[in-house]
Amino acid sequence: MKIVHMADSHLGFSAYGRVDRWGRNLREEMIYEGFKETVDRIIELQPDAVVHAGDVFHHVRPRIRPLYVFQQNLERLVEADIPVVIISGNHDAPKSYAALSPFTLFEGMEGVHIAHHYRYEPFEVGETTFHSIPFCLGPEDYLAEFRKMQERRAERSGGRDVLVMHGLVEALWERRLRTVGEHQLKESFLKSDFSYIALGHYHGQAQVAKNGWYSGSVEYFRFNEAKDEKGILLVDLDSEEVRQIPVVDKYMIDLDPVDCTGLSSRQVEGLIRSVCDDLGLKEKIVRLRLSEISREAYRSLSRRLLGELRGEALHLDIVPQFSDETALRETEPMESRDLPQEFRKFIEGEAAGEAIPAAIRDGVLAYGTGLLARISEKRAAERFDAAQ
Numbered sequence: 203m204k205i206v207h208m209a210d211s212h213l214g215f216s217a218y219g220r221v222d223r224w225g226r227n228l229r230e231e232m233i234y235e236g237f238k239e240t241v242d243r244i245i246e247l248q249p250d251a252v253v254h255a256g257d258v259f260h261h262v263r264p265r266i267r268p269l270y271v272f273q274q275n276l277e278r279l280v281e282a283d284i285p286v287v288i289i290s291g292n293h294d295a296p297k298s299y300a301a302l303s304p305f306t307l308f309e310g311m312e313g314v315h316i317a318h319h320y321r322y323e324p325f326e327v328g329e330t331t332f333h334s335i336p337f338c339l340g341p342e343d344y345l346a347e348f349r350k351m352q353e354r355r356a357e358r359s360g361g362r363d364v365l366v367m368h369g370l371v372e373a374l375w376e377r378r379l380r381t382v383g384e385h386q387l388k389e390s391f392l393k394s395d396f397s398y399i400a401l402g403h404y405h406g407q408a409q410v411a412k413n414g415w416y417s418g419s420v421e422y423f424r425f426n427e428a429k430d431e432k433g434i435l436l437v438d439l440d441s442e443e444v445r446q447i448p449v450v451d452k453y454m455i456d457l458d459p460v461d462c463t464g465l466s467s468r469q470v471e472g473l474i475r476s477v478c479d480d481l482g483l484k485e486k487i488v489r490l491r492l493s494e495i496s497r498e499a500y501r502s503l504s505r506r507l508l509g510e511l512r513g514e515a516l517h518l519d520i521v522p523q524f525s526d527e528t529a530l531r532e533t534e535p536m537e538s539r540d541l542p543q544e545f546r547k548f549i550e551g552e553a554a555g556e557a558i559p560a561a562i563r564d565g566v567l568a569y570g571t572g573l574l575a576r577i578s579e580k581r582a583a584e585r586f587d588a589a590q
Contacts, residue, residue, distance in 0.1 A: 256291025
């Protein structure tokens with residue numbers, strides 16, 4: 203039996219504010235097109251089943267467009283007589299029992315099996331059982347559902363067993379994305395007696411056990427993924443062979459830093475133009491770091507030139523690494539709930555250096571932390587807003 207393993211489509215993800223002539227976000231449209239190309243490739247491969255290991259959607263309440271795109275392509279797989287097994291991930295699972303899952307819309311489709319009720323569900327496809335454990339509300343729930351699955355396995359004999367889960371295994375925990383509902387999966391889940399273990403959440407393709415893989419995301423979402431080869435996995439359960447199948451061309455580029463030591467703004471502009479022309483910016487997402495550039499040279503760069511270059515790319519991020527700074531600090535986007543505490547630390551530091559008079563420090567702290575707390579609450583609520 204051959205299966206295709208994929209995950210982390212994040213349909214509905216948008217960024218950068220660039221739109222087409224109909225007002226549609228270009229980044230979002232690129233992801234829809236990539237999803238269609240992935241389904242095209244799956245149909246060419248003609249596997250016996252497809253496994254999607256979570257985060258089909260980027261939002262827990264997707265808008266009509268990502269739901270429609272997903273339904274269209276799901277129907278194409280059904281028409282090609284390819285069974286589909288899906289679990290919900292931390293992005294597309296409601297965070298309470300009271301909320302309705304977007305996958306409710308697709309329940310009952312012939313040939314489509316979806317686990318999204320925070321509990322273990324087994325699905326039979328031929329002689330293979332897909333033991334599916336979707337996103338659970340609490341980290342401790344995974345162990346309970348895993349035990350249910352083990353009991354189910356003990357009751358049956360013969361056939362193959364494939365485990366499908368979404369989360370980050372302990373060995374990769376330092377690479378966590380710090381997103382809502384990101385749960386750690388115990389190494390003890392990676393049992394050698396499964397024919398295959400299909401994991402989702404980690405965006406890079408990675409083998410984490412002899413029989414366990416992350417398929418990674420088909421698309422690029424962060425610059426720390428820029429060196430990854432994106433695609434799907436074709437798994438032969440008989441031979442235990444796992445083939446990495448590329449789908450989309452590499453369009454996210456994190457360039458090596460350009461040395462700007464001692465250069466004037468005009469010289470830096472020439473370097474920027476040369477690098478961008480050699481690369482070709484059209485439909486690409488690019489980060490260009492200017493190493494050892496002086497603040498004066500950076501401030502004097504032609505805004506017109508930078509605007510023209512940014513207009514050629516889907517997104518161009520030009521990052522100065524000033525000569526009076528030791529290194530570029532790579533940081534993940536900060537969670538909004540951490541903003542009030544970060545603001546407090548900043549203000550207290552400024553007050554200690556007498557940049558803020560002590561007499562008004564408490565007032566600034568009270569107003570600022572209160573405002574940021576309200577913003578944090580609003581942003582948290584908007585993550586689950588149907589308008590997203």
